[in-house]
Amino acid sequence: MANGFDPRATASPQTAETIGREGIAFDAGLRSHMLSVYNYMASGVLLTGVVALLFSRGGLESPAAQVFINGGILAWVIMLSPLALVMIMSFGINRLSTGAAQALYWLYATLMGLSLSTIFLVYTEGSIAQTFFATAAAFLGLSLWGYTTKKDLSGMGTFLIMGLVGLIVAMVVNMFMKSSALDLAISAIGVLIFAGLTAYDTQKIKSMYFEVQGSGEALAKLAIMGALTLYLDFINLFLFLLRFMGNRD
Secondary structure, three states: OOOOOOHHHHOOOOOHHHOOOOOHHHOHHHHHHHHHHHHHHHHHHHHHHHHHHHHOOOHHHOHHHHHHOOOOHHHHHHHHHHHHHHHHHHHHOOOOOHHHHHHHHHHHHHHHHHHHOOHHHHEOHHHHHHHHHHHHHHHHHHHHHHHHOOOOOHHHHHHHHHHHHHHHHHHHHHHHHOOHHHHHHHHHHHHHHHHHHHHHHHHHHHHHHHHHOOOHHHHHHHHHHHHHHHHHHHHHHHHHHHHHHOOEO
């Protein structure tokens, strides 16, 4: 799992009255906002993928291999920096300018690309591509459902976030137990949790739009934070699916 943290913990709770609002699917402002969120998210994923691919070029002679196989302080900096950036963006978004928030988002996507470059040293490029497209198809369907459903998903979201905390604890425990059975269970549960969070987070982003509409800067920051949340859902869903679908070199 790439991250045991995400900005949803600091987001405002969604309100039930916004879920079934008449004409919500036809709100031009909402469509524009969600398009901005998806553009940021997709661009971030693309940037991460390109950086990961380039950094891993050369196999065991690649910069990725030199940094992560040999270890050292640089490897720790690359792995821990995304956590620091998410914390800064989550807790300091109100103090950041829109430009600064954008810069931190792109920096985060770049650092994640460096960190995730190791998957190209472990799995075949064909299986990575196959998993990526499977993840994209699943993400699209789940996010579309979260956007269009009139059902309030806030209860499901609370359950999923609690499950995410438990999943992180289980992953830490398994670092010492090294149980293959537990690892398989963690992977399966991880797929289910992030599948559910994709729908939940999409609905939450849509709902939060109505809380800040009319404020250009607030909407711009909300789009960035929404993109970061969906980015995390996508990346983690991809990584858990890769454990099932990935073919090792």
